[in-house]
Amino acid sequence: MNNSNIYTLGTKLLSKTFSVNSICLGSGADEKGNNDAMNLLEGHLETFNFPIAFKHVSGKNYCDLMGSGWGILYLISDRMKHLLEKERLTGWKCFPIEIVDKNGKKIQEVYHGFSIVGRSGSIIYKKSDVIEKQLVPNGPLSKYYKGIHPEMETWDGSDFFLPKNHWGTMVTQKAKDIMVKNKLTNIMLQNLAEIEVGVNTVLDY
Template sequence: MDLGKKMFFCMFSGQESKEIILKSNFNDDFFDVKLGIVDYDHPIKTNVKFGNRFYDVLFFDDGVNIVVSKRLFTLLKTNEITGWKTYPLNIKNVHENYYGFQIVGRCGKLMEPKNEGFYKGYKFDVETWDFSDFFSPKDTSLVFVNQKLKELFVENEITNIHLVNIKDVEAYTDGL
Protein backbone atom coordinates (compact mmCIF):
# COMPACT_ATOMS: atom_id res chain seq x y z
CA MET A 1 0.00 0.00 0.00
CA ASP A 2 1.28 3.43 -0.91
CA LEU A 3 1.43 5.88 2.02
CA GLY A 4 1.12 8.73 -0.45
CA LYS A 5 -2.49 7.73 -1.16
CA LYS A 6 -3.44 7.77 2.54
CA MET A 7 -3.76 10.86 4.67
CA PHE A 8 -2.70 10.76 8.30
CA PHE A 9 -2.66 13.49 10.91
CA CYS A 10 -0.70 14.06 14.08
CA MET A 11 -2.81 15.05 17.09
CA PHE A 12 -1.45 17.83 19.29
CA SER A 13 -2.84 19.89 22.15
CA GLY A 14 -5.04 22.72 20.97
CA GLN A 15 -3.67 24.83 23.85
CA GLU A 16 -7.05 26.47 24.26
CA SER A 17 -7.53 29.46 26.53
CA LYS A 18 -7.57 28.59 30.23
CA GLU A 19 -7.64 24.85 29.49
CA ILE A 20 -7.57 22.62 32.52
CA ILE A 21 -4.29 20.79 33.08
CA LEU A 22 -4.45 17.79 35.38
CA LYS A 23 -1.85 16.71 37.94
CA SER A 24 -0.17 13.49 36.86
CA ASN A 25 -0.29 10.98 39.71
CA PHE A 26 0.76 7.84 37.88
CA ASN A 27 2.94 5.27 39.63
CA ASP A 28 3.74 3.78 36.21
CA ASP A 29 5.89 5.14 33.41
CA PHE A 30 4.01 7.97 31.63
CA PHE A 31 4.66 6.44 28.22
CA ASP A 32 3.49 2.99 29.31
CA VAL A 33 0.25 4.60 30.47
CA LYS A 34 -0.31 6.48 27.20
CA LEU A 35 0.44 3.46 25.05
CA GLY A 36 -1.90 1.17 26.99
CA ILE A 37 0.89 -1.08 28.27
CA VAL A 38 -0.57 -0.77 31.77
CA ASP A 39 -4.23 -1.33 32.64
CA TYR A 40 -6.20 0.20 35.46
CA ASP A 41 -9.35 -1.29 36.91
CA HIS A 42 -9.53 1.26 39.73
CA PRO A 43 -9.98 5.00 39.12
CA ILE A 44 -6.82 7.05 38.84
CA LYS A 45 -7.18 9.97 41.23
CA THR A 46 -6.09 13.38 40.07
CA ASN A 47 -6.87 17.04 40.52
CA VAL A 48 -6.86 20.22 38.48
CA LYS A 49 -3.38 21.72 38.59
CA PHE A 50 -4.38 24.92 36.78
CA GLY A 51 -6.92 26.29 34.35
CA ASN A 52 -10.67 26.45 34.61
CA ARG A 53 -12.14 25.52 31.22
CA PHE A 54 -13.26 22.05 30.31
CA TYR A 55 -12.78 20.83 26.75
CA ASP A 56 -13.28 17.50 24.96
CA VAL A 57 -9.60 16.68 25.45
CA LEU A 58 -7.63 17.59 28.57
CA PHE A 59 -3.95 17.00 29.22
CA PHE A 60 -1.91 15.93 32.22
CA ASP A 61 1.09 17.98 33.34
CA ASP A 62 3.39 15.11 32.33
CA GLY A 63 3.11 16.33 28.73
CA VAL A 64 2.22 12.85 27.53
CA ASN A 65 -1.14 11.62 28.80
CA ILE A 66 -4.63 12.81 28.00
CA VAL A 67 -8.23 12.38 29.06
CA VAL A 68 -11.40 12.60 26.99
CA SER A 69 -14.85 13.91 27.79
CA LYS A 70 -17.90 11.70 28.01
CA ARG A 71 -19.11 13.38 24.80
CA LEU A 72 -15.95 12.37 22.91
CA PHE A 73 -15.95 8.89 24.49
CA THR A 74 -19.53 8.35 23.27
CA LEU A 75 -18.71 9.68 19.80
CA LEU A 76 -15.77 7.26 19.46
CA LYS A 77 -17.84 4.29 20.66
CA THR A 78 -20.85 5.14 18.48
CA ASN A 79 -18.67 5.44 15.38
CA GLU A 80 -16.73 2.25 16.16
CA ILE A 81 -13.39 4.06 16.17
CA THR A 82 -10.44 1.71 16.75
CA GLY A 83 -6.98 1.91 18.33
CA TRP A 84 -7.87 3.18 21.81
CA LYS A 85 -9.03 2.18 25.25
CA THR A 86 -9.82 4.03 28.46
CA TYR A 87 -9.32 3.70 32.18
CA PRO A 88 -11.43 5.09 35.02
CA LEU A 89 -10.59 8.55 36.30
CA ASN A 90 -11.59 10.54 39.36
CA ILE A 91 -10.88 14.27 39.15
CA LYS A 92 -11.21 15.80 42.62
CA ASN A 93 -14.14 18.25 42.94
CA VAL A 94 -15.10 17.83 39.27
CA HIS A 95 -18.48 16.40 38.36
CA GLU A 96 -18.01 16.18 34.59
CA ASN A 97 -17.20 12.68 33.37
CA TYR A 98 -13.77 12.18 31.83
CA TYR A 99 -11.87 9.01 30.93
CA GLY A 100 -8.16 8.33 30.89
CA PHE A 101 -7.24 7.71 27.25
CA GLN A 102 -4.72 5.21 25.87
CA ILE A 103 -3.52 4.61 22.32
CA VAL A 104 -3.29 0.91 21.46
CA GLY A 105 -3.11 1.17 17.65
CA ARG A 106 0.43 0.89 16.26
CA CYS A 107 2.67 1.32 13.28
CA GLY A 108 6.39 0.79 12.82
CA LYS A 109 9.17 3.26 13.52
CA LEU A 110 9.29 6.64 11.87
CA MET A 111 11.73 6.98 9.01
CA GLU A 112 14.09 9.83 9.84
CA PRO A 113 16.86 11.40 7.79
CA LYS A 114 20.32 10.16 8.67
CA ASN A 115 21.71 13.67 9.04
CA GLU A 116 21.19 15.72 12.18
CA GLY A 117 18.80 18.65 11.95
CA PHE A 118 15.28 19.74 11.22
CA TYR A 119 13.19 18.02 8.60
CA LYS A 120 9.63 18.22 7.35
CA GLY A 121 7.18 15.34 7.32
CA TYR A 122 6.82 12.16 9.30
CA LYS A 123 7.07 8.96 7.27
CA PHE A 124 6.53 5.33 8.17
CA ASP A 125 6.17 2.05 6.33
CA VAL A 126 2.40 1.76 5.88
CA GLU A 127 2.78 -2.04 5.82
CA THR A 128 3.57 -1.82 9.56
CA TRP A 129 0.29 -0.01 10.36
CA ASP A 130 -2.37 -2.11 12.08
CA PHE A 131 -5.17 -0.11 10.36
CA SER A 132 -6.41 1.43 13.63
CA ASP A 133 -8.03 4.85 13.49
CA PHE A 134 -5.81 6.03 16.39
CA PHE A 135 -2.23 4.75 16.33
CA SER A 136 1.23 5.52 17.59
CA PRO A 137 4.53 4.97 15.79
CA LYS A 138 6.92 2.59 17.54
CA ASP A 139 9.23 4.22 20.12
CA THR A 140 7.22 7.47 20.22
CA SER A 141 4.34 8.92 22.18
CA LEU A 142 2.95 10.61 19.07
CA VAL A 143 -0.73 10.14 18.28
CA PHE A 144 -1.63 9.68 14.62
CA VAL A 145 -5.18 9.57 13.29
CA ASN A 146 -6.57 8.66 9.89
CA GLN A 147 -8.71 10.80 7.56
CA LYS A 148 -11.96 9.24 8.82
CA LEU A 149 -11.20 10.28 12.40
CA LYS A 150 -10.08 13.77 11.38
CA GLU A 151 -13.38 14.30 9.57
CA LEU A 152 -15.31 13.04 12.61
CA PHE A 153 -13.44 15.48 14.86
CA VAL A 154 -14.07 18.43 12.53
CA GLU A 155 -17.73 17.56 11.93
CA ASN A 156 -18.37 17.31 15.69
CA GLU A 157 -16.23 20.32 16.62
CA ILE A 158 -14.03 18.42 19.07
CA THR A 159 -12.25 20.94 21.27
CA ASN A 160 -8.66 21.33 22.44
CA ILE A 161 -6.91 19.35 19.75
CA HIS A 162 -4.91 20.46 16.76
CA LEU A 163 -4.50 18.09 13.81
CA VAL A 164 -1.60 18.51 11.38
CA ASN A 165 -1.03 16.40 8.28
CA ILE A 166 2.01 14.25 9.08
CA LYS A 167 3.58 15.42 5.80
CA ASP A 168 3.60 18.99 7.17
CA VAL A 169 4.98 18.37 10.67
CA GLU A 170 8.41 19.83 11.29
CA ALA A 171 10.65 17.67 13.45
CA TYR A 172 14.24 17.31 14.57
CA THR A 173 16.54 14.31 14.42
CA ASP A 174 19.90 13.85 16.06
CA GLY A 175 21.00 11.73 13.12
CA LEU A 176 21.66 8.59 15.14
Protein backbone atom coordinates in the same frame (compact mmCIF):
# COMPACT_ATOMS: atom_id res chain seq x y z
CA MET B 1 -1.97 5.24 2.96
CA ASN B 2 0.73 7.94 2.89
CA ASN B 3 1.70 10.61 5.42
CA SER B 4 -0.53 13.28 3.84
CA ASN B 5 -3.53 11.27 5.13
CA ILE B 6 -2.23 11.02 8.71
CA TYR B 7 -2.23 13.60 11.50
CA THR B 8 -0.76 14.03 14.95
CA LEU B 9 -3.23 14.57 17.79
CA GLY B 10 -2.61 17.17 20.48
CA THR B 11 -4.18 19.97 22.52
CA LYS B 12 -4.13 23.71 21.86
CA LEU B 13 -2.66 24.63 25.28
CA LEU B 14 -5.06 27.53 25.78
CA SER B 15 -4.71 29.33 29.12
CA LYS B 16 -8.46 29.32 29.88
CA THR B 17 -8.83 25.59 29.26
CA PHE B 18 -9.44 23.43 32.33
CA SER B 19 -6.16 21.63 33.01
CA VAL B 20 -4.94 19.02 35.47
CA ASN B 21 -1.79 17.33 36.74
CA SER B 22 -1.48 13.73 37.83
CA ILE B 23 -1.27 13.07 41.57
CA CYS B 24 0.17 9.56 41.74
CA LEU B 25 1.97 8.74 38.47
CA GLY B 26 5.68 8.07 38.79
CA SER B 27 8.46 9.10 36.40
CA GLY B 28 10.75 6.16 37.10
CA ALA B 29 11.32 3.61 34.34
CA ASP B 30 10.27 -0.03 34.51
CA GLU B 31 12.19 -2.98 33.07
CA LYS B 32 11.08 -1.97 29.56
CA GLY B 33 12.22 1.62 30.02
CA ASN B 34 8.66 2.99 30.26
CA ASN B 35 7.35 5.33 32.93
CA ASP B 36 3.74 5.28 34.18
CA ALA B 37 2.49 7.74 31.54
CA MET B 38 4.01 5.68 28.73
CA ASN B 39 2.40 2.49 30.02
CA LEU B 40 -1.00 4.15 30.33
CA LEU B 41 -0.69 5.63 26.85
CA GLU B 42 0.24 2.26 25.36
CA GLY B 43 -2.64 0.51 27.15
CA HIS B 44 -0.51 -1.55 29.55
CA LEU B 45 -2.97 -1.24 32.44
CA GLU B 46 -2.47 -4.44 34.40
CA THR B 47 -0.28 -3.05 37.20
CA PHE B 48 -2.25 0.12 38.00
CA ASN B 49 -4.74 0.76 40.76
CA PHE B 50 -7.74 2.56 39.29
CA PRO B 51 -9.03 5.19 39.17
CA ILE B 52 -5.94 7.27 38.37
CA ALA B 53 -6.20 10.59 40.21
CA PHE B 54 -5.67 14.03 38.66
CA LYS B 55 -5.89 17.46 40.30
CA HIS B 56 -7.22 20.68 38.77
CA VAL B 57 -4.43 23.25 38.45
CA SER B 58 -5.75 26.03 36.21
CA GLY B 59 -8.43 27.17 33.75
CA LYS B 60 -12.18 26.78 33.87
CA ASN B 61 -13.35 25.92 30.36
CA TYR B 62 -14.07 22.20 30.06
CA CYS B 63 -13.09 20.67 26.72
CA ASP B 64 -13.22 17.35 24.91
CA LEU B 65 -9.46 16.67 24.90
CA MET B 66 -7.52 17.53 28.04
CA GLY B 67 -3.82 17.39 28.85
CA SER B 68 -2.83 15.33 31.88
CA GLY B 69 0.34 17.10 32.98
CA TRP B 70 2.26 14.56 30.88
CA GLY B 71 2.90 15.70 27.32
CA ILE B 72 2.06 12.34 25.76
CA LEU B 73 -1.02 11.39 27.76
CA TYR B 74 -4.54 12.80 27.34
CA LEU B 75 -7.95 12.63 28.98
CA ILE B 76 -11.15 12.66 26.93
CA SER B 77 -14.66 13.82 27.72
CA ASP B 78 -17.63 11.49 27.92
CA ARG B 79 -18.90 13.20 24.75
CA MET B 80 -15.71 12.35 22.86
CA LYS B 81 -15.74 8.75 24.12
CA HIS B 82 -19.34 8.22 22.95
CA LEU B 83 -18.57 9.79 19.56
CA LEU B 84 -15.59 7.48 18.96
CA GLU B 85 -17.73 4.50 19.94
CA LYS B 86 -20.65 5.60 17.77
CA GLU B 87 -18.40 6.06 14.72
CA ARG B 88 -16.61 2.77 15.43
CA LEU B 89 -13.18 4.34 15.35
CA THR B 90 -10.49 1.86 16.32
CA GLY B 91 -7.12 1.76 18.07
CA TRP B 92 -8.02 3.24 21.47
CA LYS B 93 -9.45 2.30 24.85
CA CYS B 94 -10.23 4.12 28.07
CA PHE B 95 -9.18 3.67 31.68
CA PRO B 96 -10.89 5.00 34.84
CA ILE B 97 -9.78 8.31 36.32
CA GLU B 98 -11.02 10.84 38.84
CA ILE B 99 -10.42 14.59 38.99
CA VAL B 100 -10.35 16.55 42.23
CA ASP B 101 -10.25 20.28 42.86
CA LYS B 102 -7.51 22.09 44.77
CA ASN B 103 -9.21 21.14 48.05
CA GLY B 104 -9.40 17.46 47.17
CA LYS B 105 -13.13 17.44 46.38
CA LYS B 106 -14.16 15.25 43.45
CA ILE B 107 -15.24 17.14 40.34
CA GLN B 108 -18.39 15.78 38.76
CA GLU B 109 -17.52 16.35 35.09
CA VAL B 110 -16.97 12.93 33.48
CA TYR B 111 -13.60 12.25 31.85
CA HIS B 112 -11.69 9.12 30.89
CA GLY B 113 -8.03 8.24 30.49
CA PHE B 114 -7.13 7.71 26.82
CA SER B 115 -4.92 4.77 25.80
CA ILE B 116 -3.75 4.17 22.24
CA VAL B 117 -3.55 0.49 21.30
CA GLY B 118 -3.20 0.77 17.51
CA ARG B 119 0.34 0.34 16.14
CA SER B 120 2.50 0.93 13.08
CA GLY B 121 6.18 0.48 12.33
CA SER B 122 8.88 2.99 13.26
CA ILE B 123 9.33 6.52 11.90
CA ILE B 124 11.57 6.34 8.82
CA TYR B 125 13.47 9.64 8.61
CA LYS B 126 15.30 8.57 5.45
CA LYS B 127 12.03 9.26 3.61
CA SER B 128 11.87 12.87 4.85
CA ASP B 129 13.14 15.89 2.92
CA VAL B 130 16.01 17.76 4.59
CA ILE B 131 15.58 21.54 4.71
CA GLU B 132 17.65 24.34 6.19
CA LYS B 133 16.24 27.17 8.29
CA GLN B 134 17.75 30.27 9.85
CA LEU B 135 16.03 30.67 13.20
CA VAL B 136 17.40 34.16 14.01
CA PRO B 137 18.72 36.94 11.73
CA ASN B 138 22.39 36.34 10.85
CA GLY B 139 22.27 33.07 12.78
CA PRO B 140 23.55 29.71 11.57
CA LEU B 141 21.50 27.47 9.33
CA SER B 142 19.87 24.51 11.06
CA LYS B 143 18.81 21.30 9.33
CA TYR B 144 15.34 19.83 9.70
CA TYR B 145 13.52 16.78 8.45
CA LYS B 146 10.38 17.98 6.66
CA GLY B 147 7.55 15.47 6.86
CA ILE B 148 7.63 12.32 8.95
CA HIS B 149 6.83 8.85 7.65
CA PRO B 150 5.67 5.99 9.86
CA GLU B 151 6.42 2.59 8.37
CA MET B 152 2.92 1.56 7.27
CA GLU B 153 3.56 -1.96 5.96
CA THR B 154 3.05 -3.23 9.52
CA TRP B 155 0.33 -0.70 10.44
CA ASP B 156 -2.60 -2.59 11.95
CA GLY B 157 -5.22 -0.42 10.23
CA SER B 158 -6.34 1.38 13.40
CA ASP B 159 -7.72 4.93 13.30
CA PHE B 160 -5.62 5.90 16.35
CA PHE B 161 -2.10 4.47 16.54
CA LEU B 162 1.43 4.82 17.85
CA PRO B 163 4.48 4.15 15.66
CA LYS B 164 7.03 1.79 17.18
CA ASN B 165 9.24 3.52 19.79
CA HIS B 166 7.25 6.75 19.41
CA TRP B 167 4.77 8.24 21.89
CA GLY B 168 2.98 10.78 19.72
CA THR B 169 -0.62 9.78 18.93
CA MET B 170 -1.45 9.63 15.23
CA VAL B 171 -4.86 9.52 13.59
CA THR B 172 -6.21 8.68 10.16
CA GLN B 173 -8.01 11.03 7.79
CA LYS B 174 -11.28 9.32 8.74
CA ALA B 175 -10.78 10.01 12.45
CA LYS B 176 -9.67 13.59 11.78
CA ASP B 177 -12.73 14.32 9.63
CA ILE B 178 -15.12 12.92 12.26
CA MET B 179 -13.56 14.93 15.08
CA VAL B 180 -13.60 18.14 13.05
CA LYS B 181 -17.17 17.62 11.78
CA ASN B 182 -18.42 17.13 15.34
CA LYS B 183 -16.49 20.15 16.59
CA LEU B 184 -14.62 18.43 19.39
CA THR B 185 -12.92 21.12 21.44
CA ASN B 186 -9.26 21.78 22.30
CA ILE B 187 -8.05 19.43 19.57
CA MET B 188 -5.04 20.28 17.42
CA LEU B 189 -4.33 18.16 14.35
CA GLN B 190 -1.17 18.54 12.28
CA ASN B 191 -0.57 16.79 8.99
CA LEU B 192 2.52 14.58 9.05
CA ALA B 193 3.69 16.02 5.74
CA GLU B 194 4.05 19.45 7.39
CA ILE B 195 5.90 18.44 10.55
CA GLU B 196 9.53 19.55 10.92
CA VAL B 197 11.97 17.75 13.22
CA GLY B 198 15.48 18.96 13.95
CA VAL B 199 18.05 16.60 12.43
CA ASN B 200 20.23 16.83 15.53
CA THR B 201 17.32 15.68 17.75
CA VAL B 202 17.04 12.33 15.94
CA LEU B 203 19.54 9.89 17.40
CA ASP B 204 18.96 6.98 15.08
CA TYR B 205 16.82 6.27 12.02
